[in-house]
């Protein structure tokens with residue numbers, strides 16, 4: 001007999017929608033790639049133009065990057081086998097972070113393995129229960145997850161609407177927070193819109 005939690009999934013409307021799409025061969029999810037990602041990619045045996053990857057600068061296939069990655073694996077092995085906090089910080093991390101800080105002219109830099117982890121890791125360090133956050137309604141889900149972990153009060157505003165942002169700031173101030181952080185994406189990956197940031 002199935003566990004009740006597994007049985008519940010069978011009637012979940014999101015699971016049903018996914019199954020329907022998958023049965024019709026129309027699901028965009030979990031497509032298998034058979035090549036590295038560049039301008040084109042082999043998707044389930046067919047070469048297709050790739051419009052969905054994060055390989056913006058084409059570095060995933062760059063010969064020098066591949067060479068350096070291979071050399072790093074030979075020297076350091078295939079995994080850090082520890083958290084950054086304890087035994088997982090390698091000289092390679094420090095070299096990379098120093099170079100990024102130098103490039104951006106910042107005091108220091110910290111790399112995360114994924115964007116999701118970045119947003120989870122940074123928001124909780126910046127804000128907490130005594131603060132408030134004003135966030136664009138279309139900000140990436142990882143930012144909203146990060147804010148849940150930060151246990152801060154969250155005030156969403158209409159996408160890219162500066163008047164709505166001002167209203168949300170006024171509402172947030174009513175709770176007398178110590179600090180208010182405004183959170184936006186610079187480029188909204190689903191909509192293709194840019195936040196109205198100057199500078």
Ligand SMILES: Cc1ncc(COP(=O)(O)O)c(C=O)c1O
Nearest residue numbers: 114115116117140142185187189
């Ligand atoms: C704006 C934004 N933030 C965070 C992420 C999450 O990044 P990752 O897929 O590396 O976890 C994405 C992913 O597409 C994104 O577009």
